[in-house]
Amino acid sequence: MHSGASDRNGKSTTVCLCPLPPKMAQSILDNMPGASTGTVVVTDPLNFWGGRRVKPREEKNAEPVFEPATGRVLCQMMPCGAEEVDEAIKSAHTAYLKWSKMAGMERARVMLEAARIIRERREKIAKLEVINNGKSITEAVVDIDIAWQCIEYYAGLAGTLSGQHIQLPGGAFAYTRREPLGVCVGIGAWNYPFQIASWKSAPALACGNAMVFKPSPMTPVTAVILAEIYKEAGAPDGLFCVVQGGAETGTLLCHHPMVAKVSFTGSVPTGKKVMEMSSKGVKQVTLELGGKSPLIIFKDCELENAVKGALMANFLTQGQVCCNGTRVYVQREIMPQFLEEVVKRTKAIPVGDPLLDGTRMGALISKPQLEKVLGFVSQAKKEGGRVLCGGEPFVPSDPKLKGGYFMSPCVLDNCRDDMTCVKEEIFGPVMSVMPFDTEEEVIRRANNTTFGLASGVFTRDISRAHRVAENLEAGTCFINNYNISPVEVPFGGYKMSGFGRENGQVTIEYYSQLKTVVVEMGDVESLF
Ligand SMILES: NC(=O)c1ccc[n+]([C@@H]2O[C@H](COP(=O)([O-])OP(=O)(O)OC[C@H]3O[C@@H](n4cnc5c(N)ncnc54)[C@H](O)[C@@H]3O)[C@@H](O)[C@H]2O)c1
């Protein structure tokens, strides 16, 4: 099937599109209830623009996408090139022209319907996420819940966007208008594929923008589900588009002249490139980057909670979480009790088939990532660290999981601030534990990093808790908990962990712009 598209000079060009009716895509989720680890192959197109799934113009440069729990090929990801990126952005711009003229409450109704549909299909979406990402189904369902809650939250804000009236002398006045930016680009990482797509699209759409989203090439299969749901909910065709690809496709998106803003989630090195590319077109940028966050446990803490907090801070999504509290500072007096309990709990974490309800740790995203994390454990031992548990490749007993990327969660002690495992982001299930003596000392050590994404403190002393939170250089500080993600509160980094925010009311500022209108009610008093 062919569809005409006009180029910049208005001449019509023909691009080979192979659209699928939206109902075809539903079949992928419909197959989920009966799916199990090692049985799914995704063959439908994974791009989405113009209100339909679209195959790339030429099926070339295909890259295999693996199921982390089995090492099988889940699908082929074919990166979009310049023509497809241009098609998607133009599709988004067409939708933006319509969507931006709607009232906030009209946008809200579409977003609330999208949130309802996601909620209704949460288990099916979560299952597909598990198959592509490797995280446990228990976590994935929570991730999908946080995704629809984010869309619901910004639907609530869509109708509240407003400006100000300012009275000026002589009857003159001014008012401000909060206006959308236009076509926004979202670029996602692989650890929370559906959630990241939702966290970026929800505020963008609420403010009247359209979005073109590029998932990580390692997790291409669920963002297109979100695109279908937005369409099903009544969004204009092109409002939320999905283009697949890696660095080259991402570069094309950042350079495209019709893109007003780039919201990026990923590593610091890539974030720097995105920032540099966006500067060429003076595009707004939001960077959600890496971290190596401190978790500080004082001797007066409620120890049971502190241990649970340390596990939550290190082992969700196989430790592949940007804001994890992987530098665990424990006041010296309680170190023995802490280590005994945290090692016992870590050893008891069920590792295995991520689709089983009892599993709490699935497979890491890829074989290279598994090998990288195991390399950090080896390096830690060379530098004097002591492995108290885990840190080894894990082969589940189920034969279908033999090729999966599993490892046992690891607790290291005898660590020092100058060790590689303490300085660098590992992005795997490795907790590095260190003793400290005083509050002043631990704040200094906790802040001695170029990162600044998150932090945590466990103490019963309410004054100390807030004093420590004030003095930690990080975008988030969890007090007596860790890695909870209420969408009502902003999330984002300090220092090299990035800037801008996602979630919370403040994020409206990052997806809109303010126009001032000054109204003269009298005559012009001219100097000329
Ligand atoms: N702060 C957060 O919210 C957050 C969340 C998840 C992951 N992360 C960070 O992301 C990293 C792991 O994710 P990753 O391996 O996908 O990161 P990555 O930087 O390798 O890739 C992130 C995304 O950028 C794209 N990309 C790569 N090169 C690009 C380029 N030159 N131009 C445009 N796009 C490009 C990738 O295709 C991918 O979609 C970790 O450092 C982690 O801390 C941060």
Ligand SMILES: C[N+](C)(C)CCCC=O
């Ligand atoms: C949902 N969390 C735990 C805040 C993670 C956000 C994305 C970071 O990896």
